[in-house]
Amino acid sequence: MIITVTMNPAIDKTVEVDKFQPYALNRIRRIEYDAGGKGINVSKTIHALGGESLAMGFLGGNTGMTIENVLNARNIRHDFIYVDGDTRTNTKIFDCVGGVTELNEPGPAITDNQTEALIQKIRTYTDNETLVVLAGSVPGGVRKTVYAEIAECVHKKGGKVLLDADGELFRLALKAVPDIIKPNQTELEEYAGLDHKLSVAELMELAESLCQKGIQTVAVSMGKDGAVFAGENYKINCPALPVKAHSTVGAGDAMVAALAYAHDRKLQEKEMVRLCMAVSAGAVTTVGTKPPDRVLVEQLMSEVRMQML
Ligand SMILES: Nc1ncnc2c1ncn2[C@@H]1O[C@H](COP(=O)(O)OP(=O)(O)OP(=O)(O)O)[C@@H](O)[C@H]1O
Numbered sequence: 001m002i003i004t005v006t007m008n009p010a011i012d013k014t015v016e017v018d019k020f021q022p023y024a025l026n027r028i029r030r031i032e033y034d035a036g037g038k039g040i041n042v043s044k045t046i047h048a049l050g051g052e053s054l055a056m057g058f059l060g061g062n063t064g065m066t067i068e069n070v071l072n073a074r075n076i077r078h079d080f081i082y083v084d085g086d087t088r089t090n091t092k093i094f095d096c097v098g099g100v101t102e103l104n105e106p107g108p109a110i111t112d113n114q115t116e117a118l119i120q121k122i123r124t125y126t127d128n129e130t131l132v133v134l135a136g137s138v139p140g141g142v143r144k145t146v147y148a149e150i151a152e153c154v155h156k157k158g159g160k161v162l163l164d165a166d167g168e169l170f171r172l173a174l175k176a177v178p179d180i181i182k183p184n185q186t187e188l189e190e191y192a193g194l195d196h197k198l199s200v201a202e203l204m205e206l207a208e209s210l211c212q213k214g215i216q217t218v219a220v221s222m223g224k225d226g227a228v229f230a231g232e233n234y235k236i237n238c239p240a241l242p243v244k245a246h247s248t249v250g251a252g253d254a255m256v257a258a259l260a261y262a263h264d265r266k267l268q269e270k271e272m273v274r275l276c277m278a279v280s281a282g283a284v285t286t287v288g289t290k291p292p293d294r295v296l297v298e299q300l301m302s303e304v305r306m307q308m309l
């Protein structure tokens with residue numbers, strides 16, 4: 001079973017303007033609303049691929065109820081903890097130049113008791129067949145060690161952990177040696193304390209050094225430049241698929257969903273990589289943070305070219 005944990009879900013409000021201008025009146029020509037937050041996007045994409053997951057985390061207020069309704073309508077299993085305050089609304093501003101400006105709210109504050117209740121709930125569901133996906137930021141009140149704590153607790157029950165976080169959350173969670181990680185290039189460079197762009201060879205070296213610490217699969221996404229993958233016996237570099245990009249927001253979540261799905265279905269690494277590239281490319285063709293269409297994913301899978309290093 002795959003469990004996705006979204007501590008800080010969001011309604012994603014994607015607005016399109018002709019050319020975004022700060023400090024000026026911008027007229028919106030199109031609005032899309034999606035139930036989002038990284039783990040929820042992962043659950044939506046797993047579902048679009050024909051898989052199943054259990055979505056967990058915190059929800060609150062009318063926005064929380066809207067997300068719950070969307071999950072129910074899509075038949076996505078969930079078991080959230082309900083908190084005071086409204087689940088956030090994150091605004092994504094797109095313009096014709098193809099740029100995106102993201103305005104992410106902090107989300108409602110969470111108490112220690114609520115955090116403990118979530119950890120307990122995850123523990124209850126976890127067994128040695130479980131993959132727990134920890135994705136995204138955490139709201140105020142939640143300690144930055146929380147992903148490390150959940151990872152330790154999941155490992156004690158024989159389960160596995162897939163981590164997609166940045167900054168302090170990522171650094172601390174790595175100490176608990178997650179099984180799969182999907183940093184993007186910037187997140188990995190920041191983790192390594194570098195302020196310049198690394199080459200593919202350098203990224204691969206960094207990914208390999210993480211594998212040597214016990215992480216089974218390291219996938220580093222590089223946006224329109226593709227991704228590199230490292231595991232015990234393989235190193236793969238993949239250019240991005242040439243698709244007409246609409247919204248790149250959530251492309252990383254689509255790749256995380258593919259990694260989780262591939263792990264659950266016990267796919268070989270080349271099939272995993274093929275799926276990751278196709279699902280993430282498919283996700284950038286959709287409006288807002290919607291999952292890709294399965295038929296498109298199948299078509300894109302045949303177009304993936306990988307370079308074994
Ligand atoms: N313009 C693009 N064209 C084709 N594929 C893309 C494009 N942008 C992203 N992708 C695919 O999506 C993957 C993930 O993208 P990216 O590295 O931007 O993730 P991310 O930074 O984690 O995104 P987010 O946090 O918004 O979900 C890339 O490795 C690539 O396969």
Ligand SMILES: O=P(O)(O)OC[C@@]1(O)O[C@H](CO)[C@@H](O)[C@@H]1O
Nearest residue numbers: 010036037038090104136137250
């Ligand atoms: O603020 P966080 O938790 O880092 O990211 C949240 C978020 O930007 O991530 C998803 C796209 O990856 C969106 O659905 C959502 O709005």
